[in-house]
Amino acid sequence: MIKAVYFHIPFCSHICHYCDFNKVFFKGQPVDEYLQAMEKEMKHTMEAFPTDQLDTLFVGGGTPTVLEMKQLDFFLNSIHKYFPFTVGEVEFTFEANPNELSKEKLRMLKEAGVNRLSFGVQTFNDELLQTIGRTHCEHDVIRTIEMAKEVGFTNISIDLMYGLPGQTLEQFRDTLEKAFSLDIQHISAYSLIVEPKTVFYNLMKKGKLLLPSQEEEAEMYEEAMKQMEMHGYQQYEISNYACPGFESRHNLTYWNNEEYYGIGAGAHSYVNGTRNVNAGPLKKYIQLIEQTHFPYIESHTLTLEEKMEEEMFLGLRKTEGVSKQQFAQKFHRSLHDVFAEPVATETQKGLLEETETHVRLTHRGKLLGNEVFQAFIGII
CATH class of the missing domain: 1.10.10.920 (Arc Repressor Mutant, subunit A)
Structure with missing residues (x-):
């Protein structure tokens, strides 16, 4: 029985220099039409591959919280309409940018059953944030996490990156220290991987991307492992650390090689032994939903x-x-x-x-x- 579902919201107000996820600028996009197509995919998916009770839902992007209030409300209602889960018993995660959340949106998420927030922080160094194309600053992170706690969120995760252009071990230590001061439950720490079709990839090809050496990057990883343990975060996966009991149930679905639904443009799913890839471009995704009910452009049944x-x-x-x-x-x-x-x-x-x-x-x-x-x- 499938117990996990991933939803992809591909819209961003700004594109980061390292990001290769399926994403588009929010302005000028057929957002409402896209959300309606997602609802249809939810309906058709549950009719074809029903489940009794989900254990984990995860909304990623893009930046899911870039949606306007009415759009967010429609999307959350669509989830409740087609995916069975008991509020409070499931892990329901929403990704967010630290500078794009209002108290009003946080309350809406909480009321809809969202009980875990994942913030794309990356670093607490404001200069490095500018270098990697982020639009928030250290202050935004602190303010937004405080606001989320005030609304009642007690399961908060942040993503950090190391091996960034010009980043030193001392800067990464400082970022870790500030992360620990937030009193949050989960931290992911990933090394920068320069992917094709990104700003960083183009800079690297021109010889204009100065990255730490492999040795320096390994030192940062070692430092993360050491500091996390010292501060009570248990490493349960190569890049993930949690206070006991706050491991990401959704990500464990992937690492335990269990099946899951994937809804939205560019989403992947693993259902009945078959791995599917959804169309990435919005128009193609919407078109396939209308024509065939499913937006698959690749399907492979595993041996x-x-x-x-x-x-x-x-x-x-x-x-x-x-x-x-x-x-x-x-x-x-x-x-x-x-x-x-x-x-x-x-x-x-x-x-x-x-x-x-x-x-x-x-x-x-x-x-x-x-x-x-x-x-x-x-x-x-």
């Missing part, structure tokens, strides 16, 4: 071998690693029967280790995660 590979490279992102028992229950084969060779090789390199119940990354393995994940692809 047993592919499912087992995904179980490994997704599950190894978690600090606890891949459960040998769950692997056997899912695939009716032992993990060692299938992956004895890469497990032995990566263990010999010092990148993997085994407990009685799990296979997991070592501390060094976390620094070289992609290398380890690659070892489990295409070998069956």
Whole structure:
């Protein structure tokens, strides 16, 4: 039974220099028409693939909170109309920018059952924020989080980035210190990855993007792991840290290799063993909904071998690693029967280790995660 759903709102008031997500400028877009198409996709999805009760909902973007009050109200009502969940029992996350939330919007979200906010902070250094194309400043973050707490939100997450252009270890330490002072429940810390079709990618091609070295970036990651532990945040995934009991249930759906719905332009879904990709351009998305009820432009039904590979490279992102028992229950084969060779090789390199119940990354393995994940692809 599918227990998770992701909704994509692709609108932004401003495009960040590093962002490669499916997004468009908010102004001049057919926003109302898009939200109506999303509602139709919700309806058709639940008719074709019904579920009894969701455990987690996640609204990402883009910037979902850029929607105007009437649009936000319509969207939230659409969710309640087609997706069954019990307010208070599910994890219902909304992404937001620190400078684009009013108390009025926060109250609307709270009343609709949203109980977790995820803010794109990235850094507390105002100069670096300008460098990466963000429009908020440190003060906006502090003010908005205080406001969210006043409205009654008790599960707040922020995203941080390291390895930014010109960023020093000392600047990252300062950002971590300020993050800890906010008294929030969850922090994600990601290294900058320069993706094609971004401002940073074009600058890099021209030799105008000065990034920290790989060694400096690794130092920042080590610092994040050390400081998080010191401040009571448990690392439960390569880039994610939470106070006990506040791990992101939605993201764990992905890392546990479980199925989920994906609604909206550019959204991905994993339903009945098939991974689907929705059309990204708004007009194409809306057109496909009208013509075929579903906006899929790619669909791939996974083989047993592919499912087992995904179980490994997704599950190894978690600090606890891949459960040998769950692997056997899912695939009716032992993990060692299938992956004895890469497990032995990566263990010999010092990148993997085994407990009685799990296979997991070592501390060094976390620094070289992609290398380890690659070892489990295409070998069956």
